[in-house]
Amino acid sequence: MxxxxxxxxxxxxxxxxxxxxxxxxxxxxxxxxxxxxxxxxxxxxxxxxxxxxxxxxxxxxxxxxxxxxxxxxxxxxxxxxxxxxxxxxxxxxxxxxxxxxxxxxxxxxxxxxxxxxxxxxxxxxxxxxxxxxxxxxxxxxxxxxxxPLSQKKRVQADCSVPKSLKKGDVHREIVQCGYAGLEGTLRILGESREDLEERFVSTFLDQAEALTGAMVRPEQLLNVFESDSIAVVRQIGSGGILAALWELSETAHTGFEIDMPQIALKQETVEICEFYRLNPYLMTSAGSYLILTSEAEAVVRVLEDAGVSAVRLGAARDQNARVIRNGEEIRYLDRPAPDELERWRAERLKQ
Missing domain, CATH: 3.30.1330.10 (PurM-like, N-terminal domain)
Known part of the structure; x- marks a missing residue:
């Protein structure tokens, strides 16, 4: 659009x-x-x-x-x-x-x-x-x-990164903390609960509203740097988790291979997105993050100890290819698409 x-x-x-x-x-x-x-x-x-x-x-x-x-x-x-x-x-x-x-x-x-x-x-x-x-x-x-070391002069006009972050040095994995599309789901619910009540019972919508507590607080995220001082972290903003993966790859100058089924989604997000025919993987989710780290096990552990959901999605690759696996199916990540929350809002304003 x-x-x-x-x-x-x-x-x-x-x-x-x-x-x-x-x-x-x-x-x-x-x-x-x-x-x-x-x-x-x-x-x-x-x-x-x-x-x-x-x-x-x-x-x-x-x-x-x-x-x-x-x-x-x-x-x-x-x-x-x-x-x-x-x-x-x-x-x-x-x-x-x-x-x-x-x-x-x-x-x-x-x-x-x-x-x-x-x-x-x-x-x-x-x-x-x-x-x-x-x-x-x-x-x-x-x-x-x-x-932290990874943040000093990390992104200059030429998008250079410190030597310690160059690809090929160590095995690095991509960790997701929080849930894809959650912020967008909460904002849609906040603006259109009456519409959603035509499809969902109040108990379900109340449970969805309570998911505000599942957004990762900054103080919880900061624990990551205690386990890996050179971790590269990207908040999942406009364009959703797929855009965040693209941006993480661009800033870290690396390819990756991830498993699509590993991406954490709340069922409430899935159902509300289905109601409006939205793609949750393309929807903003501030309060959720992607982490590129050579200490994935320790990072996941410290996040879970802080009360945060964290999953390993896949690994960085020396090649530039950005591979997404879904069972036997393999596809390559496209450039970021328009954010689904913004698309939803634009359609509503037309009505």
Whole structure:
């Protein structure tokens, strides 16, 4: 699905970024920890005491928990870098029909997320504008401290990686923690429970809503770096787990071979996606992660000890091929597709 200007819905593609963004960026500063790339979501400045790192994320929708998910997403991006978020600045854009009651509900969601993640709300601003049709919440979270080895200068403008991460050195496996498509499922449920009640009993939907607790908290994820200081971690964002696999492969400069049946999915996600004819493997799941590690057994163990679901999906390969096995069937991973949550929302807004 594309707009009138030819760009598809959802996150801009790697090709579009390289063609239309990269060529326009000319500034530089040797204090920066990361350089811009199609996949980079964090920013950082080095200092004598360590560094200051921040990440931005947004969430759109009619659910009052929209701000909750925006904060979780941004904090998760920092955690994937090995940094604990300490503060969150939030900006809300409400459509012209937005109410003060709605604004208050969004603030409750933001505060709840920060409370769960042991963060401080450092700023909260909002505006009503005709520029949006649904509420959009922007969250910027920040933390300080020294980065794990794998995160230092990992992604520069040329997408280089430290020598310790080059392929061929050691056997590395891909671990999934959390559940594919879970965040998208929760957000769909939050916006369309009345529709879903035509198909599912209330008990099932209540159980699905409770799955918010299955999202991986940053403090749980940070245990990974105690077992493997050079692990490469990717949050499952726009485009779902298949897009995250592509991005992980691109940033680590490696191919892989995984088993599709090993991908962890909640049954509630499967059934809600079937109801709307959505592909859960292409749906955002902030609060879930992929981990490329040479210490898979130890990483899985430390995550399980922290109360997190973790499974080994497969292994990295020296060749560039990105292989997905499903029994006897073998296929190769395509470039990231548009996110299914965004596609679902676009269709609803047409109605």
């Amino acid at each position: 594309s707009g009138k200007n030819g760009m598809r819905i959802g996150k801009i593609t790697q090709t579009a970024w390289q063609r239309s963004v990269r060529k326009q960026l000319h500034t530089g500063d040797n204090r920066t920890m990361f350089g811009p790339s199609p996949w980079e979501t964090c920013s950082g400045l080095e200092s004598e005491t360590g560094g200051y790192v921040w990440a931005d994320a947004h969430a759109a929708g009619d659910d009052e928990r929209t701000g909750y998910y925006a904060v979780y997403h941004a904090a998760g991006e920092l955690a994937a870098r090995g940094v604990r978020a300490k503060g969150a600045s939030v900006h809300v854009m409400l459509p012209t029909q937005g109410s003060e009651e709605k604004l208050g509900g969004l603030a409750v969601g933001v505060d709840r997320a920060c409370s769960e993640l042991d963060m401080q709300v450092t700023a909260f601003q909002g505006e009503v504008t005709g520029a949006v049709r649904q509420t959009v919440v922007f969250a910027s979270v920040a933390g300080t401290g020294k980065l």
